[in-house]
Amino acid sequence: MIELLSPAGSPEAVIAAVQNGADAVYMGMGNYNARRGAKNFTDEEYERAVRYCHIRGCKVYVTLNTLVNDREVEDALAAARIASETGTDGIIIQDLGLAAAVRQYLPDIPLHASTQMSIHNLAGVEAAAELGMTRAVLARELSLEQIRYITQNSPIETEVFVHGALCFCHSGQCYMSALIGQRSGNRGMCAQPCRMQYSLGGRMDDYPLSLKDNCLVDRLQELEDAGVACLKIEGRMKRPEYTAITTKIYAKALKEHRQPTPEEMADLERAFSRQGFTQGYFNGDREDMFGVRGEADRDTEQLFDQARKGYAEGELRRVPVHFYTVAEKGQPIRAIAFDDDGHKAVAAGRVPEKARGQGLTPSYLTDQMFKTGGTPYNVVENKAQTDPGLFLPAAAINELRRSLVAELSEQRGRPPKRRVGTIPAKPKGSAPGVDPAMIFQVLTAEQLTPELAALHPRYLYVPVTVMNEYFDLLEPFEEQGTIPVAVLPRVITDEEEPYVREMLEKLFDFGINEALVGNLGHAMLAKNVGMRIRGDFGLNVFNSLSMEMVRQAGFSSATASFELRIAQIRDLSKTLDTEMIVYGRLPLMVSDQCVIRHSSGRCTCATPAQMSDRMGAVFPVVKEFGCRNVIYNAHKLYLADKAQDLYGAGLWGMRMMFTTESPRECLEVAKVYLGQSDYQPNVLTRGLYYRGVE
Secondary structure, three states: OOEEEEEOOOHHHHHHHHHOOOOEEEEEEOOOOOOOOOOOEOHHHHHHHHHHHHHOOOEEEEEEOOOOOHHHHHHHHHHHHHHHHOOOOEEEEOOHHHHHHHHHHOOOOOEEEOHHHOOOOHHHHHHHHHOOOOEEEOOOOOOHHHHHHHHHHOOOEEEEEEEEOOOOOOOOOOOHHHHHHOOOHHHOOOOOHHHOOOEEOOEEOOOOOOEOEEEOOOOHHHHHHHOOOEEEEOOOOOOHHHHHHHHHHHHHHHHOOOOOOHHHHHHHHHHOOOOOEEOHHHHOOOOOOEOOOOOOOHHHHHHHHHHHHHHHOOOOOOEEEEEEEEEOOOOOOEEEEEEOOOOEEEEEOOOOEEOOOOOOOHHHHHHHHOOOOOOOEEEEEEEEEEOOOEEOOHHHHHHHHHHHHHHHHHHHHOOOOOOOOOOOOOOOOOOOOOOOEEEEEOOOHHHOOHHHHOOOOOEEEEEHHHHHHOHHHHHHHHHOOOEEEEEOOOOOOOOOHHHHHHHHHHHHHOOOOEEEEOOHHHHHHHHHHOOEEEEOHHHOEOOHHHHHHHHHOOEEEEEEOOOOOHHHHHHOOOOOEEEEEEEEOOEEEEEOOOHHHHHHOOOOOOOOEEEEOOOOOEEEEEEEOOOEEEEEOOOEEEOOOOHHHHHOOOOOEEEEEOOOOOHHHHHHHHHHHOOOOOOOOOOEEOOOOOOOOO
């Protein structure tokens, strides 16, 4: 049976979800979940919530799906232990190092790969399985065909978002909120800059990054037929009434194997939508996916009032149970209750008296035992036998029934016994050489000039598409001893994989032996071709344990997250070569949406677009592989005057990332970092290396 998973951002939302038919709920605990702005749960509230859910046959997953730094690992593991000891059915996790630590420390609790891990192809699911995950939450951008292919070939369960907000950027790859306002989406503090107003092409568009909400309530059977294990509703930041309404409609559609009614669709829109809903990604049609949230009206409040009354008044969620009661002369009345999950409760009451009139009958006993109203139980089978001539007052039978129900609830709510292992120690790294490698990364063929080659970079990072088409431009660099590295796109779907593999094979035959990879799902693609792999920033290496996991995955180097402070990068245990981006426009978003086309009404991918915010900051928008777009920061990261800090950070390599710069500017910037010029670009930033993120 496919699972319906509902959001619970508060204790009230747990009740709303459970009472309206959720098979499972997911909630946050502490500061290590991707919705830190939700009410979330204290340890005591969480324990009560898990018990409440389990008694009613509902599973519970906890979200520990943010990046954690070295100092936070122990606290995050403490939260994971509480989750395990309270009987949580699974932990949703993003951070590679934290995942490995939880697996060692709490080996019995299932782990689910968060959508923040950017899993968008079968290889990504396989990589998650190798990490010990039992379920992978797939990227929201996938079509039904892509979901079906992944699921039917997956070694673990898959989970798909079916309702709620769509991020403009691929989850786990959005750095806009962090770089603009120090509120990291990867740390659960996204300020939702994609919902703001921006100017495109010189005019103020409405909201060019704001997508409508996803709604697949009429496509559930297709997902079930595809083999998806879990259907997920987004919305831990939304009101409990929203959870109640969406859960009820989806649960009915699933269990009754039917399409939603027009009235139900209207209720979904009133509960929350952004100018209606979209199925654009699911259908493989990205047109008409944009919309903004309107103001709630009186009809919405009335709908919420009705929903609140529904889950607040009595038990709508009833677990089927079986009762068997025996009343014998001279013996305490006894009863057994059992459910369909293997739990069994036994209770005994008073010794029956001799009847003065009509005595106990089996039908009278069953009538009394049927009275489970107000409890989470529905008696589906009820048998009784009694010796003749016995009497018990109704209060005694009611007390027996209450004892039986209490014992059954105690068993259903009792957490399983799980092993506790050891907390992994911080790995020991090796000291790098005193002379970090100079790495140039280019975006276009025009930037590959002989003058840049003459500066003798140790490594040259070039997009695989550019390297494939303009391979001869690498010759001046190779003559200087520079090692070219093919940069893989951050998103490669299963349909795109053969084309990328073909390019890599061609380049390998030409002598290119290394690839820069920013997604675990792409690692085997490059390794199978025969290339060494280096880790890009998309892996979100945020702590020493993650660094070690990247090493164990076969990478020869890793890029420290640019959301870390430089002091944190210095303190990382560098178990493999570690590089840091020290110059350039940092990428804010990578999206399957084409901002360029949305701006001009036509494809003009050869010419980067510009997007401006209300403060006048200008963000370049550049075409990415697969007709995707990358939005770059308005300000250029500049650290050439911070040489002492850079050389003290224990780096193997320092990367200059050239994006929209002209060939001349690339040359001048590189000379500055080599100490050969005093040139200084305009519109500069220190990034997050000195400010850090929340």
